[in-house]
Amino acid sequence: MTASTSVDVNNELAEARVSPLHIQLGLIMALLTFFDGYDTFNPAYVIHFVMGPWGLAKGQAGLLVSSGLVGFLIGAAAHGIIADRYGRRVTLLGGLWITSAFTLATPIVGDSFVSFCAVRVLTGLGLGVLLPLATTYINELAPRRLANTFSLWGVALGWAAGGTFAGIVGVFLTPIYGWQVLYWIGALSIPLTIVLHFILPESVKFLAARGRTDEIKTLLSRLRPERAAVYANASLDVQAATVRKNSIAVLLAPDYRRKTLTIWTAAFLSLFCIFGLTGWIPTVMMQRGETFAASFGFGALMQVMSFLGGLTCGHLADRRGTSRGVLSTWWAIGGLAVLALIPFNIQIVNFVSVAAAGFFVIGAQFVLNNFTAASYETNVRATGVGMMLSVGRVGAILGPFVAGELQQIFQGPTAMFLAIGAAALVAATAIASLAADRRIALDLLEASALHG
Structure with a gap:
């Protein structure tokens, strides 16, 4: 009888070539986040239509944008514990069903400030x-x-792409069909949810942590079909992990504490900047003399540039083998771009500064997500990412509200731009402070799916 081969699951995933299943799963995640981005930025386009009819002050309008982020904070904090214990697949599907159902409910029952905010939560x-x-x-x-x-x-x-599409719908369809059309279109996530029930597999790393070897072999054979024969008779080194009863406490244990608190600080400031800008840029640009279409177009511009900025930032991080210096540079340049809006109100400056804010500030957030995922072991990774975004969402909630209040108090956007630009510079300083901690570099290099 031939001795079985021992296969390290982490190495098999890390050293794989991109297979058709990799591409399929990447597209599925892109579709999930398309609806996330689309829904997240819809309220920025709703403000224009409801501030007058609902009699909202600017601070209240900021709360209208922030209301969905309150629910996001709770969902992001709770989902990691559920996903680390019960699996990525069931948690993703549950989140998509909740999003789809209440997106459909928004144009039906969200006909006042209170009801709209409640459904958004x-x-x-x-x-x-x-x-x-x-x-x-x-x-x-x-x-x-x-x-x-x-x-x-x-x-x-x-x-x-979802955020960009929200801007396109805002420019071309809301003047004809009203703000409700944003949510009728968003409800198209329901068919996607049904399809994913049949085709979305569980994460290999989660299966490995639970020692579910038969399922791992099946999925590895699809991810690396050229090694399917090896897996059939192999013994798998799955490095099964013990489920932590309090994985949030692990994030604040001595081994992770400095890293965790620094990441949380950067996430808070980053999302304060992102949602403060994206929630108000269309309205502020109209106040600065831009047309309706151009003002809504600035929101779409930020989203297009955010992907290009994130892709460039991620590529540089992969080449350098570290994300910290690139992240710090991105936030610093983005902060300066926002500050440039203070002394100038010229169309070309508005265009370049808003594009740069999307490219650098939002682009850096995408790479911070990856940096965070790489910074924790598998059995607390979902909790680590979820808590980072949950803490960050406190900043996201405050961003639109503080931006609205500053505009109301100082009768213009200058103080808003100053606060957002300064926050980006502080985020750059915070993430750069990790450079002296050599353990961070080792964690990133040894992470099973990332090194950047």
């Missing part, structure tokens, strides 16, 4: 699952040499 519970768990899923799948690039094409492209 419930929608956010589902949205809080999609982006962080899609990031975890794709990072556990990605071949090591293409870590950031693969994740950006599989997650960031969908999210940026």
Whole structure:
């Protein structure tokens, strides 16, 4: 009888070539995050239509944008614990069902400030699952040499495309059909949810952590068909992990504490900037003299540039073998671009500064997601990503509200731009402070699906 071959599951995933199943799963994650990005940025286009009829002050309008992020915060915090214990697949599907159902409910019952915000909070519970768990899923799948690039094409492209599409719908369809059309179109996620019930597999890393070897062999054979014969008779080194009863406490244990708190700080400031800008840019640009179409177009421009910026940032991080210096540079340049809007109100400056803010500030957030996923072991990874985005969503909630209040207090956007630009510069400083910690570099190089 031939002795069985021992196969290390982590190495098999890390050293894989990109297979048709890799591409299929990447496209699935892109579709998930497309609806996440689309839904997340819809309220920025709703503001224009409801501020007058609903009698909203700018601070209230900021809360209208932030309301969905309150639910996101709860969903992002809770989903990681559920996903680390019960699996990525069931948690993703549950989040997509919640998002789809309440997106459909928004134009039906969201006909006042209170009811709209209430439905948005419930929608956010589902949205809080999609982006962080899609990031975890794709990072556990990605071949090591293409870590950031693969994740950006599989997650960031969908999210940026969704945000861009929201701008297109806002420009061309809302003047004809009203703001409700944004949500009728968003409800097209329901057919996707049904299809995914039949084709979405469980994460290999999660199966490995649970020692489910037969399922691992089947999935590895699809990811690496050229080695299917090897897997048939192999014994798998799955490095099964013990489920942590309190994985959040693990994130704050001495081995992770400094890393975790720094990542949380950067995420808070980054998402404060992103949602403060994206929530108000269309309205502010109209106030600065741009046309309706051009002002809504600035929102779409930020999303297009965010993907290009994230892709460039991720490519540089993969080549350098570290993300910290690139992330710090991205946030610093983005902060300066926002500050440039203060002394100038010229169309070309508006265009370049907004494009640069999308390219650098939002682009860096995509790579921060990957940096976070790489910074934790498999059995707390989903919790790590979820908690990073949950803490970050506190900044996202405050961003539109603070931006609105600053505009109301100072009668213009200057103070808003100053606060957002300064926050980006502080985020750059925070993430750069990790450079002296050599353990970070080792963690990133040894991460099973990433090294950037």
